[in-house]
Amino acid sequence: MDIISVAIVEDNHDIRSAMELLINGSEGYACIGAFNNAENALEKIPQLLPNVVLMDFNLPGMNGIECITRLKGEYPDMQFMMLTVYEDDDKIFMALEAGASGYILKKTSPGELLDAIRDLHEGGSPMSSQIARRVVAYFQKQAKPNPALEALTSREKEILDQLSKGFLYKEIAGNLFISIETVRRHVHNIYEKLHVRSRTDAVNKYFNR
Amino acid sequence: MDIISVAIVEDNHDIRSAMELLINGSEGYACIGAFNNAENALEKIPQLLPNVVLMDFNLPGMNGIECITRLKGEYPDMQFMMLTVYEDDDKIFMALEAGASGYILKKTSPGELLDAIRDLHEGGSPMSSQIARRVVAYFQKQAKPNPALEALTSREKEILDQLSKGFLYKEIAGNLFISIETVRRHVHNIYEKLHVRSRTDAVNKYFNR
DNA sequence: AATGTCATAACACCAAAATGTTATAAAAAG
């Protein structure tokens, strides 16, 4: 069982100290750095190279998201756990996009926090199943295509797919072995059904944007 | 504590029976249907309206994904848990896109299965943190923009954003208070930097496709 | 048998986009 090196970025002194104590007091874990703001963390973490960084969301000055973005860019293998009181979608997605792989709430018990750190280090993404549901919901939302596309015939969908890939009309005609005039015809019908007047708008609808 | 009604779709007789026994033998749970294929499930589940459906991936005839897609379309509040031996990305994403909210492995212990069912019923998305990591990774991958975009000046990014929204050159000129000739110039430079030769390709790069 | 939908095709017209060339002034970089 190797020792997991951990750094903490958290502006509240009490919470920071408590976590530091917990981690250093537990076998298999070592807290090698604790910072009260993002700027200090950005300066020191490159020397410390911890396995796992626990990051608060709200920090004075630069916020935790920005801090993760910068560090993750330099050290892609470093693992980040967002540790926050917020459970709203925006914050969750911002953290994950920035490169956090774990997202747990501050109210999490000490034992669970340690488990989550180990889990993160071993390649998991610890998060409550409530938070997982938000992620899954986002996933599902952008998976389902625009219902307006259902009105298109299969040939029209095929044409639209070609349009979305940036082919010229004559290239589409060549690819599908039809005349360019037929392509025009289909495109016109597609535009009518989708209520758009340009290729870009049609493609945007195709990709649900 | 209300009773959670559960239906099982699983072709292996032993596993199906074992799960049925487990669920019916546990307080707070009731197995109100068990089917050995998707076709039977599709026929009976609309009458039973279970809270939760446990779905196997591989079934004879129609597969579990298709079965979820159809049921979820009709009964959006019904909760689906994928119960499988597979842990590969494709299968996970297919299940989630189809409308499954939980994804757990068959080797999960009886106690954990019951917990997962309750969790799912109460609005969570039970999944192992290994599986969560796959979902998060997918999320992160499509969040990071194409590095080629970094080569664009801020003005060019602004123009590209307008292009992506389907505005005509003259509309962009109006929106940004510049001449249409300048728009042309910028678009030309954008195309060069992104190595594309059409608006649609540029927009596709902009959206990382 | 009549009606509707779909995929195919042609022609004309105008609008819009892409290409090529040239140029100027401000700002940033060296």
Next chain:
DNA sequence: CTTTTTATAACATTTTGGTGTTATGACATT
């Protein structure tokens, strides 16, 4: 202080895209 980058602008030419109209054969529905 020169060089480079950036944002601005104009003009000519060619290619591509969008609209309107019309038409035909295959199939499916009524």
